[in-house]
Amino acid sequence: MFPYELSVVALPLSTNFRGVSFREVALFEGPAGWSEFSPFIEYDSKESAIWLKAALEGAMTKEPTKLREEIGINATLPNTEVENVKDLLSKFPGCKTVKIKINDFKKDRELLIEVLRHIPDANFRLDVNGQWDFEEAVENINNYEKEFEGKIDYIEQPCLKMEDLLELRKKTESKIAVDESIRKHLDQDPSILKTVADIAVIKWAPLGGTSSALELIEKIDLPVVISSALESSIGISHGLSLAQSIPNLYGACGLGTAVLFKSDITSNPLTIIDGQIKNKKIVPDLIDEFKVKPDRQIWWHNRINQIYQEGLI
Numbered sequence: 001m002f003p004y005e006l007s008v009v010a011l012p013l014s015t016n017f018r019g020v021s022f023r024e025v026a027l028f029e030g031p032a033g034w035s036e037f038s039p040f041i042e043y044d045s046k047e048s049a050i051w052l053k054a055a056l057e058g059a060m061t062k063e064p065t066k067l068r069e070e071i072g073i074n075a076t077l078p079n080t081e082v083e084n085v086k087d088l089l090s091k092f093p094g095c096k097t098v099k100i101k102i103n104d105f106k107k108d109r110e111l112l113i114e115v116l117r118h119i120p121d122a123n124f125r126l127d128v129n130g131q132w133d134f135e136e137a138v139e140n141i142n143n144y145e146k147e148f149e150g151k152i153d154y155i156e157q158p159c160l161k162m163e164d165l166l167e168l169r170k171k172t173e174s175k176i177a178v179d180e181s182i183r184k185h186l187d188q189d190p191s192i193l194k195t196v197a198d199i200a201v202i203k204w205a206p207l208g209g210t211s212s213a214l215e216l217i218e219k220i221d222l223p224v225v226i227s228s229a230l231e232s233s234i235g236i237s238h239g240l241s242l243a244q245s246i247p248n249l250y251g252a253c254g255l256g257t258a259v260l261f262k263s264d265i266t267s268n269p270l271t272i273i274d275g276q277i278k279n280k281k282i283v284p285d286l287i288d289e290f291k292v293k294p295d296r297q298i299w300w301h302n303r304i305n306q307i308y309q310e311g312l313i
Contacts, residue, residue, distance in 0.1 A: 001308060004028035004059065006037075008300045009290035011232060012262040015078060015088065024292065025232050026300045027265065027284055030059025034284060036235040037304070038205065048303065049312035054209035056313075058238045064210055064245040070276040071226075071243045072252035074099045074125060076260070077111065085114040091259040094275030097153060097252040099125040104136070105143040112148055123153045130160035130180050134167060141172045153251075154199055157181065165196035177201050177225065182216070190219045197222060199250050203229050204239040213242055227254030232261070233269045233282045240270070240279035265290065 010022045025038040035058035039048040075092035077085065079101040089098070098115050102108040115122050124144075132140060137158040144152055154175035159165055162181070169176060177199040183206060185193065193200065200222040206229055207213045217224050226243040228236055239255050256272050258264050265284040270277050291297075307313055 002301075002304045004030060006297075006301060006304070007284075007287050008292045008297045009232075009265055009284075009287055010292050010296070011265065011290055013260055014091075014262050015080060015084060015260065023230055023232075023261070024296065024300070025235070025265070026055075026304075027232070027234060027287065028055070028059060030056075032058070032060055032062050033281055034234050035059035035238070036205075036231055037300075038229070038231055038235060040229075045303075045306050045310050045312060049307045049310075050208045051205045052304065052307055052313055053212070054205040054207070054238070057209035057211060058204075061210070063241040064214065066241075066244040067247060068244055068249075070278045071240055071255060072097075072276050073256040073272055074252040074254055076254055076257050077101065077115075078260075079103060079108065080111070082110050082114045085111060086118055088260075089115065089118050091272075092256055092275075093272055095252070095256065095272065096122055096275060097125060098122050099127055099156075099254055102126050102128060103131070105140045105147075109144070109147060112144075112151075116151075123151050124148065125153050125156060125177070127156040127179075128158045130157045132158050134159060134161075134164040137164065137168055138171045141168070141174055145173055156201060160184070162192070162196055169196065175199060179203075179227070182220070183207070186216075190216055191221060193220050194222055199223050199225060201225050201227050201254075202242070203227050204242050205229050205231065205235060210238065210242050210245070214245065217246060217248070223248050223250035225250050225253055228257045230257055230260070232265050232284075233258045234265065234284060236270055237279055237282045240277060244279060263290070 007027045035055045037055040039051040074097040075095040077100045154177045156177040175198040178197040179201040
């Protein structure tokens with residue numbers, strides 16, 4: 001059985017992100033501090049168990065050795081309307097690298113143009129979430145490269161198929177980052193990812209926590225960006241600890257997403273200053289303001305119990 005008292009909150013987002021306007025998060029405190037269990041609602045027990053493994057490690061195990069204090073942050077924009085860009089960018093003060101969720105060139109080039117109106121020296125990370133086939137990827141990436149020459153840092157997960165990613169590197173100049181491909185190949189030799197990508201995007205919770213992530217990073221042997229899974233400041237703080245400990249960190253990380261909440265679970269949140277965040281222990285002193293109704297609390301308890309019943313932890 002789960003050994004800790006669980007507090008479930010629903011945090012309102014300032015803009016619709018990943019199709020949700022509220023983010024439900026389960027929090028608990030262990031001997032090493034507060035931790036977070038927050039797999040997305042639609043995830044099954046097998047996938048959620050990986051997030052629970054990360055959460056338990058975060059509550060029970062001290063942080064790894066730090067190699068750096070402050071972590072550079074990229075701004076993160078959902079696939080939004082152009083008129084929202086200015087306000088969203090203002091939440092990421094000093095950030096010059098901007099990650100944008102995109103669909104295709106024709107629909108979303110205006111988002112990049114609008115970013116450059118406010119941050120002329122910005123560079124872009126374009127996150128596709130694997131939704132293009134090979135032909136779409138070649139066309140879209142070449143168009144982005146042509147119009148925004150020298151501004152594209154990398155394209156994140158343009159395709160899902162390994163053979164498409166392999167061929168894409170021959171047809172385009174942009175660096176390729178993998179995210180979903182990492183989780184799809186956890187049961188295989190992860191070093192194969194080096195043949196199709198230039199950068200690995202690593203997330204603390206979806207990969208089972210800090211120890212698992214560090215082991216995987218060593219096997220993949222690529223430069224690494226640590227990103228969030230839309231967690232509260234507690235989850236983000238664990239992601240920052242991971243980023244602080246990695247030798248082969250690749251530039252800014254996607255760990256500023258707590259600013260996308262209208263309110264966080266703490267009155268002393270992690271703060272972006274001059275494009276960086278300095279990590280700290282988070283105490284969730286606003287839990288009572290965002291507690292879910294009893295039926296949702298029960299739902300999250302049942303979700304964890306199901307993971308234990310299926311022997312996944």
